Amino acid sequence: MLKKSRVRALLATTVLAASAVAGGISATASTAASHPTLVVYSAQGYDKTVVDAFSKATGIPTKLDDNSTGPLLTQIEASKNNPNWGLLWVDGDTAFAGLDTQHLLMRGFEPNVNWTPLAKSVIPADKSYTPTGLTTMAAVVYNSKVVSAPPTSWQQLLSSKWKGAVGMNDPSQSGPTYPFIAGMMNALGGESQGKAYFSKLKANGLVVNPTNGPTLQALTNGQIKLALVQSSAGVGAALGDKSLKVEYLKPVTLLPGCIGIDAKAPKAVQMEAERFIEFVLSPAGQKAMHAGDPTGDSLYYPVIEGIRPLKGLPPLPSSKTQRINPYKWGPLEASINSWFDSNIK
């Protein structure tokens, strides 16, 4: 008898507790269901300024999940059978290609704007994501008080002159670093040639730090003489320390800042997301992008004709740049990063 009553009590409690949990959150749920809100997942330094400007200009309530690229992609992958996001806005198109391959991005949307030639080169054929700005990977940053003659080619980094003097980021922790590695492999003719290059770089004393910040710190404290980092980070550092200079070696890989729409979002949210992208590429949106993080992510090369970059950015001639195919190199990211972990770090 006692056991039966205990089992009944246990069952009753479980049902009550589950009901309480469900009831407690139903208010939130019903609100969310009746008024779906545009949620922007973003890793851009200027995102809050742009989201606020967009809401103010259009009256569309917009929420922002401001995070690093890694956690944002983890959220998207973990919730892909029931996504909560409307827009994803991060640097690098390899992740977008991966999401597109999984049919997680809405295809076929291209805002009616006047693209620059470099921007046209990074727009995907299926229009599953849209470039909003360009940076490069990797820019070579050096201290002009220490280095009078910086390298002029990637091969020179393998010479004894730069032994133990070159630093770069860890691709497992720094999102923009995999496109750099893939870009080098692309430029040198393939994965094996690229691996051989990085192996030689390691033999020449390559220093690997977690992200842009520590790599630049290693440069300023003299541990290394050349820092291979994202252009916006390098230019931002050079704005604060006039002895730091930024150079682009040929070829430098384009790293487009991209924005894409969730394929599974409600239609109303997708339409709001399209308006958001149009706003970002409008003069008002570009102004907000420039104002949001003037010593960091705002240091990008605009993708719209007539919009000028912020002061301090070195020229970016198209003859020096290359674009990697994100649909080819994206799926190789995990295996190449794993190889880098095992052989280069």
Next chain:
Amino acid sequence: MSTLSPAADSRGAVQAGPRPGARGVRAVLATLLPATFWTVIILIILLPCLAFLVLAVSPRLFDQGSSYFTLHFLGSVFTGQTAVAIGNSLWVSAVAAVIGVAIGFPAAWLVARTDMPGRQLVAPAMWLVLLVPSWLPSLGWVRLVQLDGVMYRLGLNLPIVTHAILGPFGVVMVLGLRNVPFSYLAISAALAGMGQEFEDAARVHGATRMQSLRIVAPILAPAIWSALAIGFAEAVSDFGVAATLAFQGNFQLGTYQLYSAINNFPPSFPVAASMAWLLVASVGIPLGLQARALRGRSYAVLSGRTRQVVRRTLGRREKLLWSFGLGMFLVVALGVPTFGAVSGSLMGDYGGSFSLTTSNYSAMLSSSALVSPLLRSLQYGLITATVTVGLGYTAARFLTRARTSATKLLDFLLLAAVAIPSVIFAAGYIMAYNLPILSRLGINLYQTVGLLIIAYCASSLPTNTRILVGSVSQLQESLRDAARVHGANPLMAWIRGIAPLLSRPLLYAWLLTFTGVFLELPISQLLYAPSQPPVSIAIQDNLGNYHFGIGTAQSVAAVLLALAIVLVVLGLYRLIVPRGWRRIGAANN
């Protein structure tokens, strides 16, 4: 005089004989309370953990692969670098746990039982060590000893030190020092419940001071084993040191491999889940040792008659020696992270030079972007700490009752939850509480403040319970029975009989949870409600966007604010709580 009597005996000492109606209510409550508790544990810990861990063998269940059953991913973690990293994690965590107790035990003893100078500073310092995120000491060490770092600039060319710190030795040291506060708090709480009578008895029978210490130390066994177990689990799940010191020394730890599996794109959740299984299984080691050491014994020594302790007067040489030792600990545990934080926040050029600037603090103060997240994290911390202490006390009560399958399961579950890295825990919450079927039922929990706070509570509960279990295991049931005999209802019996004895451990557990949640990052990153970022997200936003100095300045400000709150709460405790409550476990000065 209190005795080491079996708990069951003391529980049956007094028969109060309640009325028939009251007996029925008590019977229902006696059933409902465990049922409710277990329901909560299942919903907030077991379900999310299993939702993620099952991916190791069945990735198709949550759309993370094509197989409904495979052993491929589990097999992969026993090979290559992953296996090496897991092996490293195991031995490093074991040594770190021992270091934590080796320093925490004498520190707790000296503060509680002797007149060591400066003992009043030890407790706040321990809280400060707890408050500091683990990457900050690592950062400080890297800046000190790296090539061309501060050490070399001061003319100390010691590459052997660089290699030692940026490698296994440094990793073990930093993780071990981080474990000291856990040991200190657990053992301090247990010491507070152990009166002078045991040491007196030993001394009366001719024991020397060292012999009397050896006699009473076993009474503290539950607290010591708790400290070892929690130290092991905390170290095995740490990522801050794995990604900084260990990374710099090319010394791979399991958590780093696990984060790599998740951070690569596309993330490999099945591989991460397989590694998490190994980490979970690893906590079986300290738990097994703990069970073997404590089997069949009772540690109920805390009663209303516990005698107040008389502080031992240390000799001059002893004072000097112990003060120096503790001072060194504080310098290493706090001085280095302070250097790391201050150098990062007071230097404009990525902390590379010695030129100081306050520009990062000016930039921080001129922006309102940190104020709202700070206030938000304060609220989250207050709510989480209050709820978690209630749950933690209940869990500690279960754990200290006679060992049954249920208590063994709870014990393992709580410690396994500590060993699971927070990012796994948070991803499990997404899997479990963002199911399409829930949305179809109108239940949308993912990215709500409610689910974030539940996850905070769940992740804090295991440590909270470990801190409390040492003290709760010392409680004699006769205390409450005595209050009931004198006519008190169950609530009043608890307030009059138990609360005075547990007020201090409960306060510590509350503070520990509050400080842990205040700067929590991995769970916040995956679960926070959009547009309502907690302070850790605001700080990470700057650290991740090249504004390293401002981010570090924000970290310093947040740590100082949290410390101020700890001091205010401790002050309020002194002011509000009856003097008699505070006297229990305290020593005569």
